[in-house]
Amino acid sequence: MQPSHDPISTAEPFARRHIGPNPEEIAQMVRLLGVSSLDALVDEAIPKEIRHHESLKLPEPRGEHEALADLKAILSKNKLVRSYIGMGYHDCFTPPVIQRNILENPGWYTAYTPYQAEISQGRLEALLNFQTMITDLTAMEIANASLLDEATAAAEAMTVCHSLQGNDKRNRFFVSQDCHPQTIDVVKTRAAPHDIRIVVGDHRTFAFDDSVFGCLLQYPTTDGVVMDYGPFIQQAHEHKALAVVAADILSLTLLRPPGEFGADIVVGNTQRLGVPLGYGGPHAAYFATRDEFKRHMPGRLIGVSQDAQGHPALRLALQTREQHIRREKATSNICTAQVLLAVTASMYAVYHGPEGLRAIARKIHILTRKLADKVDRVGKEPFFDTIRLRPPTGGREVQPRSGVGAIAIENRSLNTAINVRDFGDGTVGISLDETTTEADIQELIQVFGGGTPSQSPELGGFTRSSPFLTHPVFNRHHTEHEMLRYLKRLEARDLSLTTSMIPLGSCTMKLNATSEMMPLSWPEVNKLHPFVPLDQAEGYQVLFRQLESWLAEITGFAAVSLQPNAGSQGEYTGLLVIRQYHQQRSEPHRNVCLIPVSAHGTNPASAAMAGMKVVVVACDDRGNISVDDLKAKAEAHARDLAALMVTYPSTHGVFEENIKQVCEIVHRNGGQLYMDGANMNAQVGLCRPADIGADVCHLNLHKTFCIPHGGGGPGVGPIAVAKHLAPYLPGHSVVTVEPSFSPSGHRTEEDRQDACPTMAVSAAPWGSASLLTISWMYIAMMGPTGLRDATKVAILNANYVAGRLESYFPVLYRGHGGFVAHECILDLRQWKNRAGIEVEDVAKRLMDYGFHAPTMSWPVPGTLMVEPTESESKAELDRFCDAMISIHAEMEAIESGEMDRANNPLKNAPHTVHAVISAKWDRPYTRDKAAFPAPWTRDHKFWPAVGRIDNVYGDRHLVCSCPPPEAYTENK
Numbered sequence: 023m024q025p026s027h028d029p030i031s032t033a034e035p036f037a038r039r040h041i042g043p044n045p046e047e048i049a050q051m052v053r054l055l056g057v058s059s060l061d062a063l064v065d066e067a068i069p070k071e072i073r074h075h076e077s078l079k080l081p082e083p084r085g086e087h088e089a090l091a092d093l094k095a096i097l098s099k100n101k102l103v104r105s106y107i108g109m110g111y112h113d114c115f116t117p118p119v120i121q122r123n124i125l126e127n128p129g130w131y132t133a134y135t136p137y138q139a140e141i142s143q144g145r146l147e148a149l150l151n152f153q154t155m156i157t158d159l160t161a162m163e164i165a166n167a168s169l170l171d172e173a174t175a176a177a178e179a180m181t182v183c184h185s186l187q188g189n190d191k192r193n194r195f196f197v198s199q200d201c202h203p204q205t206i207d208v209v210k211t212r213a214a215p216h217d218i219r220i221v222v223g224d225h226r227t228f229a230f231d232d233s234v235f236g237c238l239l240q241y242p243t244t245d246g247v248v249m250d251y252g253p254f255i256q257q258a259h260e261h262k263a264l265a266v267v268a269a270d271i272l273s274l275t276l277l278r279p280p281g282e283f284g285a286d287i288v289v290g291n292t293q294r295l296g297v298p299l300g301y302g303g304p305h306a307a308y309f310a311t312r313d314e315f316k317r318h319m320p321g322r323l324i325g326v327s328q329d330a331q332g333h334p335a336l337r338l339a340l341q342t343r344e345q346h347i348r349r350e351k352a353t354s355n356i357c358t359a360q361v362l363l364a365v366t367a368s369m370y371a372v373y374h375g376p377e378g379l380r381a382i383a384r385k386i387h388i389l390t391r392k393l394a395d396k397v398d399r400v401g402k403e404p405f406f407d408t409i410r411l412r413p414p415t416g417g418r419e420v421q422p423r424s425g426v427g428a429i430a431i432e433n434r435s436l437n438t439a440i441n442v443r444d445f446g447d448g449t450v451g452i453s454l455d456e457t458t459t460e461a462d463i464q465e466l467i468q469v470f471g472g473g474t475p476s477q478s479p480e481l482g483g484f485t486r487s488s489p490f491l492t493h494p495v496f497n498r499h500h501t502e503h504e505m506l507r508y509l510k511r512l513e514a515r516d517l518s519l520t521t522s523m524i525p526l527g528s529c530t531m532k533l534n535a536t537s538e539m540m541p542l543s544w545p546e547v548n549k550l551h552p553f554v555p556l557d558q559a560e561g562y563q564v565l566f567r568q569l570e571s572w573l574a575e576i577t578g579f580a581a582v583s584l585q586p587n588a589g590s591q592g593e594y595t596g597l598l599v600i601r602q603y604h605q606q607r608s609e610p611h612r613n614v615c616l617i618p619v620s621a622h623g624t625n626p627a628s629a630a631m632a633g634m635k636v637v638v639v640a641c642d643d644r645g646n647i648s649v650d651d652l653k654a655k656a657e658a659h660a661r662d663l664a665a666l667m668v669t670y671p672s673t674h675g676v677f678e679e680n681i682k683q684v685c686e687i688v689h690r691n692g693g694q695l696y697m698d699g700a701n702m703n704a705q706v707g708l709c710r711p712a713d714i715g716a717d718v719c720h721l722n723l724h725k726t727f728c729i730p731h732g733g734g735g736p737g738v739g740p741i742a743v744a745k746h747l748a749p750y751l752p753g754h755s756v757v758t759v760e761p762s763f764s765p766s767g768h769r770t771e772e773d774r775q776d777a778c779p780t781m782a783v784s785a786a787p788w789g790s791a792s793l794l795t796i797s798w799m800y801i802a803m804m805g806p807t808g809l810r811d812a813t814k815v816a817i818l819n820a821n822y823v824a825g826r827l828e829s830y831f832p833v834l835y836r837g838h839g840g841f842v843a844h845e846c847i848l849d850l851r852q853w854k855n856r857a858g859i860e861v862e863d864v865a866k867r868l869m870d871y872g873f874h875a876p877t878m879s880w881p882v883p884g885t886l887m888v889e890p891t892e893s894e895s896k897a898e899l900d901r902f903c904d905a906m907i908s909i910h911a912e913m914e915a916i917e918s919g920e921m922d923r924a925n926n927p928l929k930n931a932p933h934t935v936h937a938v939i940s941a942k943w944d945r946p947y948t949r950d951k952a953a954f955p956a957p958w959t960r961d962h963k964f965w966p967a968v969g970r971i972d973n974v975y976g977d978r979h980l981v982c983s984c985p986p987p988e989a990y991t992e993n994k
Contacts, residue, residue, distance in 0.1 A: 164316050589725075665693050675846050
């Protein structure tokens, strides 16, 4: 039984499964820390003035089966109507072998971003396949490992074009009126803070001049027309402007690719390559460009290098080009990718191969032509899968419109309903997809046939003649046996939470419960187009309202927007809301953002994207914000102060005691307080950002609220705001979006009339909507007590690790009572002089023990930041601590001279099977010491796929697409 002084509730069965240590272990752990109870530890660690002692006003916890049944009942309100809306989103078939072995497989979805490349070779290869697929299909020279969605990718392309020009006089960017409306909206949002003038018009009549730095075109157009953009792009180049083409990825198997008619950047969405619709996300966008622009390209880039033994090895390439490292000079804050969805799309191409993809595209095109021959089509131009037509009068009933962009049409004689795109001028659009059948075409002809049909044109000169996907990886895995084995082979080369804890500080790698993940496979979740009439998405609307209200209660804020589809997007959106607030108050000059020197690189990058000027605030010797420096800079910039960005608990892993004073200083000088929610896992149920004094915060649902990291994406980054900022939450040009208000922040009709929403920040109105089911399940199953207990144990686990390792590796920062928050920073800097050991050596040696290293050299170089989370058991924490203590002994042996300073297990780590079984072994320690440094490695050994990777070699010999197969023969 749980001791009475440690009231971890035993009434919530799921909370007992989510939280790692049991009551007896908790009692042992608190004794090691020298406190009387878990509550006593929390009371010591968290400043009393910010504690929230009331129970969260959330529903009582539900068991796993009850929660699943309740969510099923909610989502059953969604209506699965056949959608032909298009606009960049299409239904598709996810091959079952990919669905079960990637999307539903924790071996793929619980891995982290591949910072430690030696134990990430599986997903790195899959992402290299993705990059190769994109460069082949677009006929461009280099592509990144994915972006968030097509609209934000287009916005990123615009800022790249602008930065490449380096000329403030060039401030106009042309956007074709034939682009998808959501893309135009997001591009406008991104342009506004930088005084970039967006000119939307007809490319056939637009005239370039020296003020235009770039242009954006849709291929095929949003209403399906295939146009010859070659002459227009030539005009752009003559005026030294750059051309961006947003291209349908499947169409490029039949159509001439943009790289062959002059595009400088090509962007788009890979959703239709086997990724479910999910009411808008998550999906993997793509970004391809010319090799000369690679250092300006946003997002991740996978490259081929070699390991210490000279074998081919993959890793994140050109780390110095990651734009968030450039902080306030960045043009992008993207620091991740949609890895899980990019892997899915790439494997769809691997499974089908070039001929399979071409056959799918050809079938869609043939069916579209059959339909076009029988309806009154607008225009006579060639098309791929989308046509615009004039519906016949009579014979149909149009439902009341519940959202701009789409209408549901009922045909009583067929007793069926379909969704089509409404252009608002009496014409409608129909887009076909992989799932369309001959029977569907006959139904559409019965609904829309008549008028003045005409024979549809051939693609003619638009037909692709160049080869694509010629690499063997796209031509040898077309049977399910071969595909299954390939997927499992790659999975075995990655370390995920299925192997061991991943103790990354600030990343919160906690349990992603199976019951939380199951709804993602329900058709009610993944089969809805994001622009269906709202009355068909009633279940989703209930889900959104409930989740928004729960997150508002947890944070203490009045309203929540679920639209931002990554943590970085949440930061950016929060700052845009603050910007809009100041502008509406006739204070547009407020553009200074104060940011502590310890902040994550995405903070100043986000501020730069929001058009703000970054002023850095110093930290004191304890790692806390220097109140004196903050006060001086806030007062110096009082007229122009827009905001302070602060992470709480701090980036250094402590609850800063002066946080309320910090908020007061900012507010006194006219600024708003933005709280980075990366460390919310230390607050839930114990304190709330709004009560502390924040005005807005973003939440990483892929951290605190259990959406898995997916090997480096997807993520969700909603923002919560105080009532005075609620009118400025993001809107959407296609679907009406209204945030829910918490009971304490109820919205009046006057509030609704005063609303001045920020323009959309994501392509879909509710971002990565399908993923929200995961966080709904987590909160529903944990309940208020379970959430609070999880936070307590997250703090306990971090302090337990700090307590066990303190005498070996000093804990760099401690807060009130000498305790840390939910993570701790271990100081290894002294070992460079003592034994020639760098923090990277320890990180690589941990792989031999079967662990992913903690966050390395951030926020302080030469340190490891450890966040164990509440989900790890005491046994797993002890195993990690034992590994660190064993490594410490190896370091001492090097210092004493017992081990060679240059040739030792740390410098040579990680040790692969190839190295250990090689006939040649010339190292001054045993093979046993190399490969089996701890008892548990004999019971279950995770072998790093490659030896230590030579990053310098990879950057000097940059290869970012699949190398020839013979390059791998020695290593596979």
